[in-house]
Amino acid sequence: MRIGVPREIKTDEYRVALTPAGAREVVQKGHEVLVETTAGEGSSFPDGDYERAGARIVSVDEVWAQSQLLLKVKEPIESEYPRLREGLVLFTYLHIAADEPLTRALVESRITAVAYETVETDDGRLPLLAPMSEIAGRLAAQAGAYFLEKPLGGRGLLLGGVPGVAPGHVAVIGGGIVGYNAAIIALGLGAHVTVLDRSIDRMRHLDEILSGRVSLVMSSSLQIEESVAAADVVIGAVLIPGARAPKLVTRAMLHEMKPGAVIVDVAIDQGGCFETSRPTTHTNPVYEVDGITHYCVANMPGGVPISSTLALTNATLPYVEAIAEQGLGLAVARDRALARGVNVLEGKITYEAVAEAHGLEFTPLEDVLPLLAA
Numbered sequence: 001m002r003i004g005v006p007r008e009i010k011t012d013e014y015r016v017a018l019t020p021a022g023a024r025e026v027v028q029k030g031h032e033v034l035v036e037t038t039a040g041e042g043s044s045f046p047d048g049d050y051e052r053a054g055a056r057i058v059s060v061d062e063v064w065a066q067s068q069l070l071l072k073v074k075e076p077i078e079s080e081y082p083r084l085r086e087g088l089v090l091f092t093y094l095h096i097a098a099d100e101p102l103t104r105a106l107v108e109s110r111i112t113a114v115a116y117e118t119v120e121t122d123d124g125r126l127p128l129l130a131p132m133s134e135i136a137g138r139l140a141a142q143a144g145a146y147f148l149e150k151p152l153g154g155r156g157l158l159l160g161g162v163p164g165v166a167p168g169h170v171a172v173i174g175g176g177i178v179g180y181n182a183a184i185i186a187l188g189l190g191a192h193v194t195v196l197d198r199s200i201d202r203m204r205h206l207d208e209i210l211s212g213r214v215s216l217v218m219s220s221s222l223q224i225e226e227s228v229a230a231a232d233v234v235i236g237a238v239l240i241p242g243a244r245a246p247k248l249v250t251r252a253m254l255h256e257m258k259p260g261a262v263i264v265d266v267a268i269d270q271g272g273c274f275e276t277s278r279p280t281t282h283t284n285p286v287y288e289v290d291g292i293t294h295y296c297v298a299n300m301p302g303g304v305p306i307s308s309t310l311a312l313t314n315a316t317l318p319y320v321e322a323i324a325e326q327g328l329g330l331a332v333a334r335d336r337a338l339a340r341g342v343n344v345l346e347g348k349i350t351y352e353a354v355a356e357a358h359g360l361e362f363t364p365l366e367d368v369l370p371l372l373a374a
């Protein structure tokens with residue numbers, strides 16, 4: 001199969017959908033890899049690394065026109081719509097339930113589009129979203145520690161303390177993938193860590209894997225109020241699948257917090273779990289409300305493209321290999337997790353929530369798959 005990797009052109013996107021190591025893996029299996037010139041530069045992978053891996057460096061027109069399977073990181077933006085075409089399989093983060101123009105462009109072009117974020121295992125895990133949550137969680141603890149520094153508007157507290165000086169307190173609301181990763185980095189820095197969650201099973205699991213090193217507290221309005229008031233850093237990491245994040249920390253609660261404390265709202269991409277949150281960017285990551293620093297960067301992994309590219313490719317590569325080896329039809333028939341990733345198949349919307357969101361026709365994947373396999 002001919003696999004293409006274009007350069008990401010969305011603002012502030014420095015990741016690339018395949019590393020040179022990934023390119024070598026698929027080339028060794030007999031596939032052809034076309035990489036748009038400078039596609040890897042933002043992640044510190046020069047063209048030469050791809051060439052040594054056996055890939056061919058091509059222009060933007062060639063990569064879109066000649067590929068059978070196109071790997072991207074972000075959804076196509078408007079200037080890329082004219083490049084969508086029948087016969088191409090696009091594999092990328094899509095998020096089209098919230099993007100009607102792109103949904104229509106995909107349908108009209110009769111392309112096939114597989115979304116990273118809806119690849120879902122039978123037990124409900126999202127293997128292609130998880131690596132970004134891991135990165136965001138780890139960054140959240142780093143950002144919290146950093147913005148506690150006085151010249152940056154913080155309290156002027158060293159999160160880990162030193163011998164004879166007590167460490168700071170970190171409260172993590174939501175103990176899922178983001179929350180767990182935030183907790184281990186905060187622990188590593190030497191902070192006192194409290195994790196609040198609503199799932200007792202999840203807290204049992206955290207207790208086991210963290211060997212009792214964090215305080216685990218049932219998330220209720222009162223417990224949140226108390227934990228937030230005691231914290232130097234509060235990390236918002238809740239997720240209610242398919243819904244906006246609940247506003248768990250009100251503006252009134254900020255008044256009980258320590259002046260110069262830091263809020264890191266990782267859940268900002270789902271609307272945020274603090275009443276006072278609004279999305280920020282890596283260029284201007286923080287703002288202040290009532291003496292509390294707010295860090296609400298909506299694409300945190302974008303700040304560390306080298307790590308994010310490597311983590312993303314590790315997760316996507318097995319699926320890329322399956323599609324390349326077997327063709328999409330067979331790969332999807334053999335793997336229900338990958339099947340759930342198919343949002344559009346030859347212009348037909350095969351993901352019910354997407355069709356519903358835009359009032360467009362839904363076609364079950366089983367109905368159109370036989371056509372593709374043929």
Ligand SMILES: NC(=O)c1ccc[n+]([C@@H]2O[C@H](COP(=O)([O-])OP(=O)(O)OC[C@H]3O[C@@H](n4cnc5c(N)ncnc54)[C@H](O)[C@@H]3O)[C@@H](O)[C@H]2O)c1
Nearest residue numbers: 133136174175176177178197198219238239267298299300
């Ligand atoms: N800003 C970014 O760059 C970025 C990057 C990755 C993920 N995220 C976001 O981070 C959030 C968390 O993602 P995740 O992968 O950790 O999800 P997850 O499903 O693994 O974890 C969410 C946790 O929240 C808990 N929860 C639900 N309601 C709660 C409540 N009222 N109080 C306390 N806990 C509650 C759940 O029990 C679960 O353990 C999501 O909104 C995700 O989109 C943001």
